[in-house]
Each structure stands twice: as C-alpha cells, then as structure tokens.
Amino acid sequence: MTGSASTGDRLLKPRVAMVLGWLTLVAVVVLALFGLWGAPPDEIQGDAQRLMYLHVPAAWVAYLAFAVTAISSALWLWRRTRSDVWDRVAGSSAELGVLFTALTLVLGALWGKPIWGVWWAWDARLVTTAVLFFLYLGYLALRRIPAAPETRAKRCAIAALIAFVDVPIVHFSVTWWRTLHQDGTVFNEELSAQIHGVMAFTLWFGVLAFTMVYLYLLDRRYRLMVLDEEREEREVAIAIEERVSADPNAPVTPTAPAGASR
Amino acid sequence: MLWREVLLVAGKDLRIEARSRVTLQQVLPFGLVVLLLFAFALDPDRGVLERVAPGLFWVTVLLASLLAVSRSYTIEADNGARDGLRLSGLDGPAIFLGKASAVAVQLLALEIVLAACVVVLYGVHLDTLVPLVLATLAATVGVAATGTLYGVLAAGLRVRETLVPLLVLPVVAPVLLGATRAWEAAIDGIPSDAWPWVGLLAVFAVLFTGVGMLAFGPLLEES
Numbered sequence: 001m002t003g004s005a006s007t008g009d010r011l012l013k014p015r016v017a018m019v020l021g022w023l024t025l026v027a028v029v030v031l032a033l034f035g036l037w038g039a040p041p042d043e044i045q046g047d048a049q050r051l052m053y054l055h056v057p058a059a060w061v062a063y064l065a066f067a068v069t070a071i072s073s074a075l076w077l078w079r080r081t082r083s084d085v086w087d088r089v090a091g092s093s094a095e096l097g098v099l100f101t102a103l104t105l106v107l108g109a110l111w112g113k114p115i116w117g118v119w120w121a122w123d124a125r126l127v128t129t130a131v132l133f134f135l136y137l138g139y140l141a142l143r144r145i146p147a148a149p150e151t152r153a154k155r156c157a158i159a160a161l162i163a164f165v166d167v168p169i170v171h172f173s174v175t176w177w178r179t180l181h182q183d184g185t186v187f188n189e190e191l192s193a194q195i196h197g198v199m200a201f202t203l204w205f206g207v208l209a210f211t212m213v214y215l216y217l218l219d220r221r222y223r224l225m226v227l228d229e230e231r232e233e234r235e236v237a238i239a240i241e242e243r244v245s246a247d248p249n250a251p252v253t254p255t256a257p258a259g260a261s262r
Numbered sequence: 263m264l265w266r267e268v269l270l271v272a273g274k275d276l277r278i279e280a281r282s283r284v285t286l287q288q289v290l291p292f293g294l295v296v297l298l299l300f301a302f303a304l305d306p307d308r309g310v311l312e313r314v315a316p317g318l319f320w321v322t323v324l325l326a327s328l329l330a331v332s333r334s335y336t337i338e339a340d341n342g343a344r345d346g347l348r349l350s351g352l353d354g355p356a357i358f359l360g361k362a363s364a365v366a367v368q369l370l371a372l373e374i375v376l377a378a379c380v381v382v383l384y385g386v387h388l389d390t391l392v393p394l395v396l397a398t399l400a401a402t403v404g405v406a407a408t409g410t411l412y413g414v415l416a417a418g419l420r421v422r423e424t425l426v427p428l429l430v431l432p433v434v435a436p437v438l439l440g441a442t443r444a445w446e447a448a449i450d451g452i453p454s455d456a457w458p459w460v461g462l463l464a465v466f467a468v469l470f471t472g473v474g475m476l477a478f479g480p481l482l483e484e485s
Contacts (some may be wrong), residue, residue: 016266135431141428145419151484155415158477159429162411166433166471173436173462 008085009226011219012028024216024260026211034076036200042199051111052170053202057210059129065214066136070164087153089142092221096214101133124175131170135163149199264359267352271360276367285330285368293326293376297383298319306384313382316445319376320438324405326372328427330365331409335417344417344485354479358410362474366406378462390448393456397444400463403406404437407470417485437466 012020043048076086088140098117108126109119120126143156195203279285291413300318304310311318336345380386388394412429415423440459447455 029294031432084312131432131435134428138425138429138432142415145421145425153478154484158481159415162433162473166436168433169436169466169469173439175460176462177439256284 008083011085011089011222017216017219017223020212020216020219024209024212027205027212029110031202031206031209034198034205039198039202045115048111048114051107053206055104055107055111056203057206058100058107060207061210061214062100062104062129062132064211065100066132066164066167067092068093068139068218069097069136069139069160073164076153076157077161084149084153085156087149088222088225089218090157092159092218094139094143094224094228095221096217098133100210100214101129101136105129108130122178127174127177128167128171131174132167134169135166136162139163180248185207267356268359268363271352271357272364272367273360275334275337275361275364278367279281279364282337283373284333288387289326289329289333289368290372290375292329292380296322296325297376297379300373301383311384311388314331314373315380315386316449317438317442318384319380319445320401322376323369323373323401324431324434324438326376327365327369327405327409330368330372330428331413331426332423334361334365334410335354335413336421338417339415344482348482354445354482355475357482358414358474358478359471361413362403362410363405363461365410366402367464369406370399373402386449388449390453390456391458392452393444393449393453396457397441397448397460397463400460401437401441402471403466404467405434407474408437411470411474411477411481414485417482421428430448437463440466 003220031053035050039053041047041158072086072090072093075081075182076083076090107128112121113119139156139159142159143152145152147155297318300310300322304314309472311485338347377388381388409430411427412433416425416429419425440463442458444463447453447459
C-alpha cells in the first residue's frame with residue numbers, strides 16, 4: 001500500500017494507481033451485475049435483500065477506514081515512524097470512513113423500511129454506527145482547523161486515538177442497552193457462513209470491490225492533500241515575493257503560521 | 263509529590279471559582295432552567311416526567327459540564343495564563359488531574375442541587391442510595407476527565423466553544439447511557455440491575471483519566 005512512500009508525495013505509483021482505478025471500476029460493474037441479476041432473490045425478503053451486497057461491504061470499509069486512521073495516528077505519534085505520510089493517511093482514511101459510515105446508515109435505513117417497516121430502529125449496531133459517525137465527524141472538524149503542520153498532526157493523532165479507544169465502550173454499552181438486530185450472517189460466532197452459492201460469492205465479491213474502491217479513493221485523497229499543501233506553499237512564496245517587490249526595504253518577518261492562533 | 267501538585271492546580275481553579283462564582287451564578291441557574299424547560303416540553307400532568315427523570319437529569323448535567331469545561335479553560339486564556347502553566351514546571355499528568363478534579367468537584371456540587379430539584383419538581387423518590395451515589399461519582403469523574411482532555415485539545419482555538427461539544431458529546435454517550443440506566447434501576451429499587459452500569463462507568467472513568475494523564479502534557483505544549 002505504501003508504494004513510493006519514501007518520497008511521501010504519492011501513496012501508489014501513478015501507473016499502479018491507474019491500473020487499480022480501472023480494476024476497481026470493473027469490479028464495481030461486476031458487483032452491480034451480480035447484485036442485481038446474478039444472485040437469486042431472497043426467499044423471505046425478496047429483492048430488498050439485495051441491499052445487503054452494498055450495506056455489508058460499506059460497513060466493512062467504514063470499520064477498515066477507522067482502523068487505518070487509528071494505526072496511522074499511532075505510527076505518527078511513535079517517534080521512530082513519525083512522518084507526514086501517516087498524518088495524511090489518517091486524515092484521508094477518516095474522511096472515507098465517515099463517508100462509508102453515512103452510506104451504511106442510509107443503505108441500512110433503505111433496507112429497514114421494507115423489512116422492519118421502519119427507517120430506523122434503536123438497535124445496538126445502528127446506534128453504535130451513528131455514534132461512530134459523530135465521533136469521526138468531530139475528528140474531521142478538528143482536522144479542518146489550520147495550524148502549523150506539526151501541531152495539527154499531533155492534535156489530530158491524539159484525537160483519533162481517543163475516538164478509537166471510545167469505540168469498544170460505546171459498542172459495549174449500547175449492546176447491553178438493547179439488541180434486536182439479526183446476528184452477523186458471515187462473521188457470526190461459528191464463523192461459518194449461513195448463506196451459500198451465488199449469494200455468498202456476491203457478498204464476498206462486494207467486500208472485495210468496496211475495499212478496492214477504498215484503496216483507490218485513499219490514494220486519490222492522499223494525492224489531493226499533497227497537492228493542496230504544495231499550492232499553499234506556493235501561494236505563500238508568491239505573497240512574500242509581492243511584498244518584497246512592492247517595498248524592498250520592508251522587513252519580511254516570518255509571522256505565525258496561518259491561523260495558528262485559531 | 264504528584265498529589266501536592268494536583269492539589270495546587272485544583273486549589274487554584276477552585277479559588278478562582280470561589281471568587282468569581284461563575285459556576286454558581288451562571289452554570290447552576292442554566293441547569294435549573296433546563297430542568298424547567300423539560301417540564302414545559304413534556305407536560306408534568308401526563309406522568310412522563312417522573313419516568314424519564316434520570317435521563318433528563320443526566321442530559322442536563324452533560325450540557326452543564328460543557329459550560330464548566332469551557333470555563334475551566336477560559337480562566338487560562340487571559341494574561342498568558344496558559345504559558346504560565348506550561349512554564350510552571352508542573353507535570354502534565356498533575357495539571358490534568360488538578361484541572362479535572364476541580365471540574366469534578368464543581369459538577370458534583372451542581373449535581374446535588376439538580377438532583378434535589380428533580381426530587382422536588384419531578385416527584386422522584388431516590389431510595390436506593392448506594393449504587394446511585396457510586397454511579398454518580400464514576401460518571402462525574404468520567405465526564406470531567408473527558409471534558410478536560412478535549413478542553414486542552416481545543417484550548418487556544420478560536421472555534422473552541424463550538425468544537426468542544428461536538429467532540430465531547432459522542433465520546434461521553436456511554437456515560438449518559440450508563441448513568442441513566444443505573445439511576446433508573448436504583449429508583450425502581452432493583453440495585454442488582456445498576457451494578458453492571460456502575461462497573462461500566464468506573465471503567466470509562468479510569469480509562470479516560472489514564473488517557474488524559476498521558477495526552478495532556480503533549481497537548482498543552484501545542485495549545
């Protein structure tokens with residue numbers, strides 16, 4: 001995943017990213033075909049059950065993204081592995097995590113309406129996911145506050161780890177509170193999938209396709225972050241040049257980094 | 263050594279409160295108004311208030327705790343007080359524990375008054391006191407620790423006042439859940455139902471006090 005991370009400008013080499021992009025597109029199209037036509041309709045739930053092929057992979061990617069955010073935040077905080085790379089990966093991954101959490105909630109609501117008869121139920125996993133959404137929304141708000149890169153990275157890395165520590169407690173407390181959700185179909189305690197054949201294949205393929213989407217978007221978001229930083233640096237350089245050429249005698253004192261006092 | 267420093271910081275914050283009386287004269291009345299507004303929203307005659315009183319009480323405490331935390335860092339904002347704290351030579355963990363315990367003490371005082379009002383206004387009977395008091399203590403420590411931790415994270419930011427609630431409330435969601443259930447169980451006279459929640463609250467309090475002690479120093483440096 002860390003391709004040419006030594007330079008830190010890119011996560012994946014441009015060629016690798018392009019190939020991954022095309023493969024991802026193909027995977028998503030194949031998933032759509034299998035999800036809509038390849039897999040048979042569910043005996044009880046009918047066509048509504050097809051939402052599972054999106055809902056479950058989206059939830060998986062959301063958790064994966066938050067785990068990646070936590071790990072890269074820890075790697076940033078650990079002095080021996082400290083690098084801008086980990087800060088950018090943490091930020092990019094958290095954004096994707098929030099996106100896929102929102103997607104999970106919306107897809108779940110769309111699935112719940114025909115099956116449970118309600119958009120929303122106060123079930124343990126739903127509530128945990130909703131809290132997770134707000135936890136990381138706060139993290140993203142914190143990331144948006146400009147400061148010196150080192151300060152911001154440290155602040156965000158610590159916030160990401162606090163949020164991550166809280167997740168099991170939220171999950172635990174909410175589960176005690178109430179549970180009426182069906183048990184996990186694939187990741188249940190016996191770890192034996194209860195669905196078979198084309199349906200199981202489609203679900204697993206969905207997880208694969210969504211993971212590819214995640215990796216591709218992570219690479220793109222990371223690159224965008226690098227370009228943003230470069231643009232900012234260039235703008236500062238131009239502003240200094242303009243100031244100097246307007247009045248060569250004016251002292252160019254380095255003021256506090258933009259927005260540091262925010 | 264650590265405890266002396268903790269007492270020093272907590273004493274400073276509490277002395278400032280004793281002289282300025284911001285918590286007493288602003289945060290406490292705020293809590294009382296919220297309790298009153300809940301009664302307007304839920305109409306006391308329908309008998310709903312008594313049933314949901316524990317939840318309303320804890321929501322009120324959480325809202326008030328946001329103000330208490332905000333106040334705890336407002337007093338460090340002027341005259342370079344935060345720089346003074348940084349340069350004081352006190353350890354990060356000690357400052358954290360000091361500030362968190364000052365917030366906790368103020369919250370406890372607030373909770374006693376608010377609980378009395380819940381008894382009087384909502385007609386609740388608080389009988390089984392032991393789990394109730396333990397749950398309250400653990401929840402208060404948890405909320406104070408979390409608030410103090412996020413407070414220093416956002417200290418010095420211009421968006422501090424709007425950011426801290428967004429950061430703190432999702433994190434303390436389990437505290438609201440646990441404290442409310444524990445209170446309900448205690449009020450219903452089923453203490454055995456309250457104990458698991460007291461345990462959860464204690465775990466939360468210990469965990470976030472630990473995280474706060476670790477993270478406070480580095481965060482104070484950057485604020």
